[in-house]
Amino acid sequence: MKNRNDIAERLAASSYIADADLATAISLMQLLRRPLLLEGEAGVGKTEVAKALASMHATELIRLQCYEGLDQSAALYEWNYQRQLLSIQAHRGDDPDAVEDQIFSEKYLLERPLLAAIRRDTPPVLLIDEIDRADDEFEAFLLELLSDFQVSIPELGTIKATAIPHVVLTSNGTRELSDALRRRCLYHYVDYPDVDREARIIMARIDGAGASLALQIARMVEGVRKEELRKVPGVAETLDWAAALVGLDVRDLHDAPETVHETLMCLLKTQEDTSRMTREVTERLLGRVA
């Protein structure tokens, strides 16, 4: 069993600050060889987990972005039809069997993310991003791939995984995923980080953000999240804001309440939220930040 503190430290080295729960999840991923399903609000750093995992294993990150209408030819493999046609034209008159063998060889195969992920020598991290955007049919197909890790291409035969990739799936919850897929995966709900962890994230990611400023920013963001907003700011927004404040040379939030209010737009993404965050609200929130 890998020590989870060890995993947390190695993640921190690739500037991802994980909580103990996530470290456990990653150790389980390796032990049980199951994919990890991450759910949570937009902007809490689900995709970052996969990136950090790749840099922790010092391996390649292969990403499949899901969207509506995603099909096998965009996700798994496709024949390079144009090249095949050219080859047919060029070898007109040759032995048809030889031509056929040639145009259905590796050279004419376009590798898409899923196929790429199972053909690497060292196991890569396969990130299947926003799986909830893909269709049900694709989800069913993915389930099959994730349990067997083999692909059959009619013209070439079955391709077995050379190394089982570390699979991370993310979902924003725009669609209910099937029970079968959920059962296949380890589940981790990524929540907004607490003040302490968010401050450490800011320090790890933004150069020049001191401990006291990072803590102030994290406290302020926590306050903003508690307001009734339409779009609750995520960690990505916090980092934007922290970068803006550092860039404007703010050392202490209390020194520059004007700048704080003006840069708050880094956190607020709709007009409605902006109008709700009046100067008074900012001051009230700022007052609670020690």
Next chain:
Amino acid sequence: MSCCGTNPGYEEIDQVSRLVSARLAAFLRTLRDSGFAVGLHEGQDAASLMAAGYARTPSLLRSAFKHLFSARKSDWERFDGLFDAFWLGKRARSRSLTMGSAKAANNPSLKSLSDRNAGPRAGDGAMDQIPAADGADDNRRGEGRMEGASRADNLTEVDFRKIADPAQIEEAHAAAARLAQAMRTRLTRRDLARRRGYRLDLRRTIHGNISHGGVPIDLVKRQRKAKPLRLVMLLDASGSMSMYTAVFLRFIHGVLDEFREAEAFLFHTRLAHVSGAMKEKDAARALDRLSILAQGAGGGTKIGESLQTFNRWHAARVIHSRTVVMIVSDGYETGDAALLGREMAALARRCRRIVWLNPMAGWQGYAPEAAGIKAALPHVDLYAPANTLQSLTALEPYLARI
């Protein structure tokens, strides 16, 4: 688990781990009873985790099991309580979700509902005894699709609250269920027939024409995948609606039955997601499961707050671009009517149509005067009465057009 702090001998550890493994099976059963989808595979993995040393500290084991056994956010949030209750003997929040029907007593409308269902189960057989209008029995033979309404011809125009005979009530319920089923098949089929490509798919065209040497003779077109219409139903289960709740529950049950693209919610003072309970095949059992979800009915209706909960926690998941939200309520808001207006506006931005069914709108001399319904009406696309089977049937062509 109490051995963790001390230094036990080897045999002792062995014995403890055996005991713990025996309890693992019981824990899996507890989880299954609480609605977790735990299979054999998960059980094996759990055992291998314990063998791998995860059982040394409770917090580590809890965290590991949580990832393994949870499948969704609700599981994730419940798990710690269940784990602590089982392994550590804490009696915190160990509410098992396999409920008896004892709670039904708290809810007048559901209680009467289950009574009716439990009563004359022979309702299906008793159908012929209902005094049918002249020739109604013969008419239904050739009709096929309209069977939902026509089989209960004499009932279609009777207000639900005026149906008192238990056999007739059962008949009305069955008719509502049939009507719902007929509606969903029709809606889905029409959708399929409408497919037509509008954009050329170059890659597939080349692929498909390799046999012609690449000359594009057969064109392959792309079509946007037609999403089937999704129905999201929000049913008011408050005291003032009690005379109608029963028949609408059966209607919802009929729509949800075996049909993915429908979701149902129940609200009174708070909102409950009931799709899971409603997907139970047997109507009586579904209603039984509902009774616990609908606790607290009769304490007024907070439509605004319920909608707020819906918009905040469920809307992103259950609403897509072809979603019709159907609210069944009398609009008697005991909370803040302004909040209701705001939340209705937010909901209207999200979904395609909002249909508001108000059973009282079918009453003679009723005008939408209540503050709640007044605030909501500007955002409603279709406001219709729904106090008879006939008025329910009238909805179907409207939904089919969307």
